[in-house]
Amino acid sequence: MSDEKGISINVLKARRKAAIKNLTSAKPFVEGSLTKIRVTCGNPNCRCAKGEKHISHILTKKVRGKSKSVYVPVDMVEEVDKWVLEHRRIKKELKEISALSEQIIKQHVSTKQAVNKNLKRLNQSRQT
Ligand SMILES: [Zn+2]
Numbered sequence: 001m002s003d004e005k006g007i008s009i010n011v012l013k014a015r016r017k018a019a020i021k022n023l024t025s026a027k028p029f030v031e032g033s034l035t036k037i038r039v040t041c042g043n044p045n046c047r048c049a050k051g052e053k054h055i056s057h058i059l060t061k062k063v064r065g066k067s068k069s070v071y072v073p074v075d076m077v078e079e080v081d082k083w084v085l086e087h088r089r090i091k092k093e094l095k096e097i098s099a100l101s102e103q104i105i106k107q108h109v110s111t112k113q114a115v116n117k118n119l120k121r122l123n124q125s126r127q128t
Contacts, residue, residue: 009107016100022093029087032061034072034080059084 038053040046048054057077060069072080 007103007107009104009111012100012104012107016097016104019093019097019100023090023097026090027086028083029090030059030080030083031087032059032069032084034058034077034084035060035069 035058037056037058039056040048040053043049057072057074057080058069059072059080060067062068
């Protein structure tokens with residue numbers, strides 16, 4: 001989101017309201033990314049023992065710089081994939097709302113400064 005100057009507070013607030021509305025329609029979500037890994041099951045007679053490994057899925061995330069993962073059962077993979085996407089969407093929405101709020105703060109400050117300038121000018125013209 002670019003730092004747009006000169007947009008009125010009302011426009012910014014309307015954008016923020018819309019973004020917040022997008023948040024309220026949140027579906028189930030989970031943090032992390034889904035990764036495919038190749039594993040052996042431990043059975044010496046299985047094809048995986050000969051190098052044809054099984055495909056497994058894990059959900060990975062970073063916690064204080066360390067990678068943490070949970071095993072995702074195959075019948076949940078499709079669903080968890082949707083949860084991951086939803087988490088990304090919400091994260092984006094949160095950033096957007098935060099950025100808009102920041103802009104509203106900045107805009108408020110510059111509006112106040114402009115008002116003060118005009119007041120000063122007004123007072124000066126009164127004195128002359
Ligand atoms: Zn196996």
